[in-house]
Amino acid sequence: MVGAEAVASSSGWKAVNRSAAPLTAPRRPIASEELSGRIGSALRLVRDNLVYQRRVVHAGDRIYQAGEQFGNLYIVNSGFYKVVTLSPDGREQVVALKFRGDWLGVDGIARGEYDSDVIALDTGEVWVVRYDALLDASLSERALLTELHQAMSREISRDRDSLMSLCTLSGDARVADFLRYWAESLGDRGMRTDCITLRMTRAEIGNYLGLTLESVSRALSRLAKAKVIGFAGNGRRDVQIPDIDALGAFVQRSISPAGMLQ
Amino acid sequence: MVGAEAVASSSGWKAVNRSAAPLTAPRRPIASEELSGRIGSALRLVRDNLVYQRRVVHAGDRIYQAGEQFGNLYIVNSGFYKVVTLSPDGREQVVALKFRGDWLGVDGIARGEYDSDVIALDTGEVWVVRYDALLDASLSERALLTELHQAMSREISRDRDSLMSLCTLSGDARVADFLRYWAESLGDRGMRTDCITLRMTRAEIGNYLGLTLESVSRALSRLAKAKVIGFAGNGRRDVQIPDIDALGAFVQRSISPAGMLQ
DNA sequence: CGTTTTGTTGACCCATCTCAAAGATGGTGG
DNA sequence: CCACCATCTTTGAGATGGGTCAACAAAACG
Known part of the structure; x- marks a missing residue:
């Protein structure tokens, strides 16, 4: 239980599992809460294998923004979020909805910057993970990599379902x-x-x-x-x-x- | 150049870089062709780091099918392909088009079986890679993993663009x-x-x-x-x-x- | 409370669908 | 080489689902 309830840093950030240098070597975090039952394996895997930060957000808060430099992935612990893209000519489009267990930010991997905004629809908490750290940790714990791949794969399938709804219903x-x-x-x-x-x-x-x-x-x-x-x-x-x-x-x-x- | 032009096996399959046991240990393949210039890094990375098979397909051929057990990923070397999903109630939906440098099959990662059909629109060639082998190889060559992640990320972004077209144009x-x-x-x-x-x-x-x-x-x-x-x-x-x-x-x-x- | 945002409902209109007919195109076999 | 057939494409005319505009009701907010 050491350091589980970490000090809140500025602007709604809670560092979990950090002592001196935050977000560096992957030390085993100890999170205490109710992560039991068959909840998203993403959360469990991250909790058990990664250094991460907990960030509390409120309705309207932006998790990240299109154009911002990529570096973090986020796992939704609680709350609901909308993913919005903006076309060059100003069209705005809600392209996805996310909640507990979903990953946020994978759209940033391709170009090194995010290409959507993610906005909290209510109060909630996301866990912030460095993409690099995730890759490093996945060397020793392949389940972590599998989870990420499955999450991305699921997202692709889901997007296709949306497309089908749009086109056929x-x-x-x-x-x-x-x-x-x-x-x-x-x-x-x-x-x-x-x-x-x-x-x-x-x-x-x-x-x-x-x-x-x-x-x-x-x-x-x-x-x-x-x-x-x-x-x-x-x-x-x-x-x-x-x-x-x-x-x-x-x-x-x-x-x-x-x-x-x- | 050893074994580059491999024996064609049954039904349009060419094994590249196999000698006795195909698709096992990741041995360095030697492919000879024109992969030059700034062509999709996917192809180059696969060629240089993985055991793969080349499969020639013709218009109408199916690369894989919804429900089929997942195991392979495919990289398009040439030809054009449509990705089609079928809803339980029989609606059919073209959800994507693919060509040179694109990956096929990532939709299968999430559930362990593909959830779309991919059909060749003309004559072409895809390179068949075992997902497991890709993961193994990515331990020693991280660029391979990066490429896969970027490809999936790009696909998500592209799907969202389609969604925006559908919704706003x-x-x-x-x-x-x-x-x-x-x-x-x-x-x-x-x-x-x-x-x-x-x-x-x-x-x-x-x-x-x-x-x-x-x-x-x-x-x-x-x-x-x-x-x-x-x-x-x-x-x-x-x-x-x-x-x-x-x-x-x-x-x-x-x-x-x-x-x-x- | 007033003010602002959000939701409901009606009337009308237009982009797209539906139905239909005719022209291209391409492949096949005689 | 041509006749034939299946498939694909174009174009028209009419029907309609959903958009637009407008008025009002209901919440939310300070």
Whole structure:
């Protein structure tokens, strides 16, 4: 338990496992919390094999920024994050959503600078790891390398799924599929799925799904009318999903020719 | 030059650098051809550090298939390839196009089986590498690992660009941007960009861009009418691109409010 | 509280899809 | 070499999903 609860340094940074020189030789860190059960192996592997920093963030905080020099990878311990890219001509695009166990920053590996912004959607904590240190450590612990590769591979597959949604589904179905995926992911990581809180505005969701905010709003209304989702009393940002499969069924229905009715 | 031009084994496989036991210990291969200039470092690194097989493929051949057990990565030496995913309910989606220097198969790392099909669009050659062998070799030659990571990182960034096109551009602009990207990529790898051959049907292009084949056809007609592209005499699959920047300008014009005219 | 941001809903319009017909293209076998 | 066929491409006309504009309701915020 030595040095587990480290001193908080400036601006929301907590150094874990550092004594004098932070972020140098890979010494075994000792983190104490509840990392039990079958939580993302990424977190466990990093905790057990790497020097890392814990950084607490709040809604709106930027984890990194497009153009910034690459050097760190981040593992999400808690909180929700959006990944946003900006085209040269000013188009802004939400390209991914991240939460517990996800890696952030791999887009920076290719060119040596990040090419997206990552912004916290609520309060949370990310673990900061130096890419170099990760590579070094992976020499002695191959599982670490495997984990990174799997994470990147998963991200590629996920992006392709998004592409398929965009290309093949109607607006309503995209919203339904979005909720389905979101709930499913939460479930995979041991969180509640029957009542989820959308951390984004309709505009942000629409941006992510290639729809206008009005279309998102209408889609949600229709899903509610079809009893596929429900709205909790509190605002319209909490969505009740009594049955995830019903969302999938809705998507299917909207694909097959005779869908829509009932 | 020993064993460089290896015996062709059954069904289009050429083993490079194998003598008795193929694909085992990483022995130094000796490949003789023209790998010069600033061609994809992937090819050079693999050639110099790994045991690999060369596989010649023809239009329509499948490199690997969704569901197949993962084990190999592939580096494209020549030819063009489409990556296709199939959803459980039967939707088919072209999610990427690949050519010289690109890696194939990284989508298989996450789950231990590939989750896409890769299909050759014409005659070409891919180099087959065992993922395990690559990891082993990367212990002694870190550049190999760096190359793999950069390739995956690039793929993630590219997928995000596609997402942005899908979400923010009109149909015509998506087609223009597609041609622009295609030509630019060819240029990056030292190929001609002023007259490119589309290896896909309108239907395939449309599938990739989230458009119907009719919309693609109309978009191409309009681009030709606007003199942004031209059609070579030979069929309508050869597209002349006198000026790549003109394509970019077309995209810009279709974004800004007062676009379209002239 | 007022002020600002976010969400909902309606009416209208347009880009893209759908359906349909006809022209190219390319391959195959006689 | 040509006739034939399957596939691909182009183009038109009409239908429609989702965008746009606008008004208002509901939260969030200080």
